[in-house]
Amino acid sequence: MTETTPSAAARLRRYQAPVWDEPxxxxxxxxxxxxxxxxxxxxxxxxxxxxxxxxxxxVAPALPEVAEPDVLRHYLHLSQETMGMVGISLFGTCTMxxxxxxxxxxxxxxxxxxxxxxxxxxTIQGLLEAVHRFDLMLRGLSGMDRFVFxxxxxxxxxxxxxxxxxxxxADRGELGTRREIITTAQAHPCNPATASAAGFDIITLPVExxxxxxxxxxxxxxxxxxxxxxxxxxxxxxxYNPHVKEWVRxxxxxxxxxxxxxxxxxxxxxxxxxxxxxxxxxxxxxHKTFGVPKGGGGPAVGAYGCTAELAPYLPGPLVxxxxxxxxxxxxxxxxxxxxxxxxxxxxxxxxYSWLLAMGGDGIKEAADLSVLANNYMEKRxxxxxxxxxxxxxxxxxxxxxxxxxxxxxxxxxxxTAADVQNRMTDHGIDAFWMSHExxxxxxxxxxxAGETWSLEDIDYWIDVMAHVLEEGRADPExxxxxxxxxxxxxxxGSSLDDPDRWATTWRAHLRKQGRA
Amino acid sequence: MAHPYMxxxxxxxxxxxxxxxxxxxxxxxxxxxxxxxVSRSGNGLxxxxxxxxxxxxxxxxxxxxNDDCVGNLxxxxxxxxxxxxxxxxxxxxxxxxxxxxxxxxxxxxxxxNQAWFEYASMLGELLGMDFVGLPVYSWGAAAGNAxxxxxxxxxRGEVVVPASISPERLAVIRTYCGLAEGNQPIAxxxxxxxxxxxxxxxxxxxxxxxxxxxxxxTPNHLGVVETATAEIAAACRAxxxxxxxxxxxxxxxxxxAPGDLGADIVVGSxxxxxxHLHAGGGVGGFIATRxxxxxxxxxxxxxxxxxxxxxxxxxxxxxxxHQTSYGSREDGNDWTGNSVYxxxxxxxxxxALLGPExxxxxxxxxLSNARYAAGRVAEVDGVEVRWPDSFFKEFVxxxxxxxxxxxxxxxxxxxxxxxxxxxxxxxxxWLGQSALFCVTExxxxxxxxHLVQALKEVLS
Numbered sequence: 003m004t005e006t007t008p009s010a011a012a013r014l015r016r017y018q019a020p021v022w023d024e025p026x027x028x029x030x031x032x033x034x035x036x037x038x039x040x041x042x043x044x045x046x047x048x049x050x051x052x053x054x055x056x057x058x059x060x061v062a063p064a065l066p067e068v069a070e071p072d073v074l075r076h077y078l079h080l081s082q083e084t085m086g087m088v089g090i091s092l093f094g095t096c097t098m099x100x101x102x103x104x105x106x107x108x109x110x111x112x113x114x115x116x117x118x119x120x121x122x123x124x125t126i127q128g129l130l131e132a133v134h135r136f137d138l139m140l141r142g143l144s145g146m147d148r149f150v151f152x153x154x155x156x157x158x159x160x161x162x163x164x165x166x167x168x169x170x171x172a173d174r175g176e177l178g179t180r181r182e183i184i185t186t187a188q189a190h191p192c193n194p195a196t197a198s199a200a201g202f203d204i205i206t207l208p209v210e211x212x213x214x215x216x217x218x219x220x221x222x223x224x225x226x227x228x229x230x231x232x233x234x235x236x237x238x239x240x241x242y243n244p245h246v247k248e249w250v251r252x253x254x255x256x257x258x259x260x261x262x263x264x265x266x267x268x269x270x271x272x273x274x275x276x277x278x279x280x281x282x283x284x285x286x287x288x289h290k291t292f293g294v295p296k297g298g299g300g301p302a303v304g305a306y307g308c309t310a311e312l313a314p315y316l317p318g319p320l321v322x323x324x325x326x327x328x329x330x331x332x333x334x335x336x337x338x339x340x341x342x343x344x345x346x347x348x349x350x351x352x353x354y355s356w357l358l359a360m361g362g363d364g365i366k367e368a369a370d371l372s373v374l375a376n377n378y379m380e381k382r383x384x385x386x387x388x389x390x391x392x393x394x395x396x397x398x399x400x401x402x403x404x405x406x407x408x409x410x411x412x413x414x415x416x417x418t419a420a421d422v423q424n425r426m427t428d429h430g431i432d433a434f435w436m437s438h439e440x441x442x443x444x445x446x447x448x449x450x451a452g453e454t455w456s457l458e459d460i461d462y463w464i465d466v467m468a469h470v471l472e473e474g475r476a477d478p479e480x481x482x483x484x485x486x487x488x489x490x491x492x493x494x495g496s497s498l499d500d501p502d503r504w505a506t507t508w509r510a511h512l513r514k515q516g517r518a
Numbered sequence: 519m520a521h522p523y524m525x526x527x528x529x530x531x532x533x534x535x536x537x538x539x540x541x542x543x544x545x546x547x548x549x550x551x552x553x554x555x556v557s558r559s560g561n562g563l564x565x566x567x568x569x570x571x572x573x574x575x576x577x578x579x580x581x582x583x584n585d586d587c588v589g590n591l592x593x594x595x596x597x598x599x600x601x602x603x604x605x606x607x608x609x610x611x612x613x614x615x616x617x618x619x620x621x622x623x624x625x626x627x628x629x630x631n632q633a634w635f636e637y638a639s640m641l642g643e644l645l646g647m648d649f650v651g652l653p654v655y656s657w658g659a660a661a662g663n664a665x666x667x668x669x670x671x672x673x674r675g676e677v678v679v680p681a682s683i684s685p686e687r688l689a690v691i692r693t694y695c696g697l698a699e700g701n702q703p704i705a706x707x708x709x710x711x712x713x714x715x716x717x718x719x720x721x722x723x724x725x726x727x728x729x730x731x732x733x734x735x736t737p738n739h740l741g742v743v744e745t746a747t748a749e750i751a752a753a754c755r756a757x758x759x760x761x762x763x764x765x766x767x768x769x770x771x772x773x774x775a776p777g778d779l780g781a782d783i784v785v786g787s788x789x790x791x792x793x794h795l796h797a798g799g800g801v802g803g804f805i806a807t808r809x810x811x812x813x814x815x816x817x818x819x820x821x822x823x824x825x826x827x828x829x830x831x832x833x834x835x836x837x838x839x840h841q842t843s844y845g846s847r848e849d850g851n852d853w854t855g856n857s858v859y860x861x862x863x864x865x866x867x868x869x870a871l872l873g874p875e876x877x878x879x880x881x882x883x884x885l886s887n888a889r890y891a892a893g894r895v896a897e898v899d900g901v902e903v904r905w906p907d908s909f910f911k912e913f914v915x916x917x918x919x920x921x922x923x924x925x926x927x928x929x930x931x932x933x934x935x936x937x938x939x940x941x942x943x944x945x946x947x948w949l950g951q952s953a954l955f956c957v958t959e960x961x962x963x964x965x966x967x968h969l970v971q972a973l974k975e976v977l978s
Contacts, residue, residue: 066870
């Protein structure tokens, strides 16, 4: 492809991350300072008289003593030293989205933030109704018969599937023989990891020349030992396995269950329904696909849905509508709990609000815009010298995202995808996603535009990459030693796996430095 | 009409992208999907609401229909507790930089990584432990992870759990430990507590060669501060068994640090440290140990470590990343994923605001308020408080002698705008008609008067 890039450099913004040289809060301590004062006790009570001496704390914890305004300013400084969505984040496979502030306001109201999960059902009818209505919406989108929101993230939903699978086969007296769960090399690491944690043996199918594992490879491994198949489609390279119905049929023929990890649902929202493809269960991530904040890693929700056949094994409590209102009920044969209570229902209400705002028309449009933007990006990015895409033989338009490679650029300049990533953050671009393990594409990067980012933002992102790639050709050291406009420079990672130097707490660090 | 969440939902932006890509219709871009895969039935969703005003009214109606623990006086605890959340905490966790991102580089997300490190560091001070992982979903999940760590560490297949544990938490532990029918399960053996004390007795543990861990909590689910923790930890050590201790972090300005009680792996909930109840969506679980390689190599979590840049600046990175499922898939330690990292920022702000004096005062206030409340409640005819001299913030109120069920009494209290204690009668039948009441620093003398008066009326 000979697509030329626009004259990028002329349009680049000047960017410099805020640098505060912020001390650790533990280093800000001033003896006697206070940031918060608890209420006086109702009546005086000497703890030493109320509890045995050996149960009382002997030495006060070495927490900082800091006044309230200083705590506020400290954490504001730290927020400013966090780029996140303040820059442009096209963090692929995680579908970065705008989180409507209205939903934050609604979730902060006492009627949600100050609800106790053990309140009587009659006192939380609004919450239970929202959960139920949202369950119905996801049923409509997936064709499944029942959802639970207890899993605290996508991986927890995958674990829920493994636990449900275990319970299902235990109930049928087959757990002793149903030992294997099949995933693919392109499945998220949580799929094999959660299946393994639930006690299953893992079979991983390799990706073949057309970008997905072959049906023959699947047929070669399915047997009466197969408990389940856990897969994504499209995968993280944006490639859709057109044989997925035969896959499901193949696994069903030996009595196994099929789980659709909908991590990459954004590009196919409103087009595909998991149940119509034959799947027994699926998972949606409300903290990405449904506009709920990621929180830098949660609180998240992996909404897990399944068919009526698996519903008896779902963890409780389940929310149901009765003539007397909405109730929680335990699921007698269910797996109990994968997490306490109903889950992160505060996030469920945000997702419900988001989906009301989007509607059936809106999610279809969001999927269209995501796929359109992805193909726009792909065409522009492949016009950059040194950028190739995974599985170039797959010539059809990709869905949602494409995995690209800087292999040729690395061969030419010695600069890696990580170097380019670092330098791009110098221009106000949040770090791109490279790839999950294992890397089956060398020097990968996986940008995903989604529907949140404007065409101007997408162009800017590509302009910055084009600029950085040229910078690296003209002055490789500039890129190799980047970032230069960030808060700090590149990490020296040598201490991170060294027992003598790693320190996950300040006290460990002080001890290892001989300062404690 | 363009949708406010989608900048490219204008005809002009779409046209520019379509022209550049070289297709006439966006449908052409979905050519990978076979026609018979595309759903022919509608998804049942109504058209989207473009107006924020309309949407706000719609959702607010649902949210505001709930009765909450502000408009009502609540004595519910049992795993999620109402504590004061300082305003600065809400301000910081609402900042978009902390609320919305996912994963940057150590340079571009320095501030957030520092906040995470400060969370682990301050929690480590409270716990008396110097290796703290980033949190998992909940206390139950942390306990499940910790027991699995212990099984890997010892190569043994059984864990011992007191029968006083929260059924909610036990259910999570059981899911994490697996099924007896197969698939390499860890057996969970329950031991009774001494009804006279509410505590676990070391002689009841029946440790044997296959006991990987004893799981204890202090205060336990019935509110009681366990008295024999150090003794049990010593017995475990002599048997090659790990002691996994669950604690309430807001108690630790007053109660002994778990590190001083001989615990090997410490777990608990992060929710009390500046996180609202969120109907159960505020929970989070921590895992901490001594900084010994033996333990560090078994963590399934991500953990942020202090490090240096190549230029000698202070920075932070993920320690031992490879041993997680992200690095090693099914060969990693257990599994990890999105968790509750936003709440670690709330926890850090909270711990910084309180400081050592704040935690000490908070502990004293909670202990005093709870003991005061228990004393007043016990004045009501037929009401008995179990173990009145050994609890911290939660206590068991036995209503059996009143002839009423907890459900009846709680229904009566609701008429007075009070959420009574958590009903224990189904889960702990040996306690009769008992409820677990929680009193914290937010409760006042007037609140307790109100409760006592209401109880008297309900029971009259």
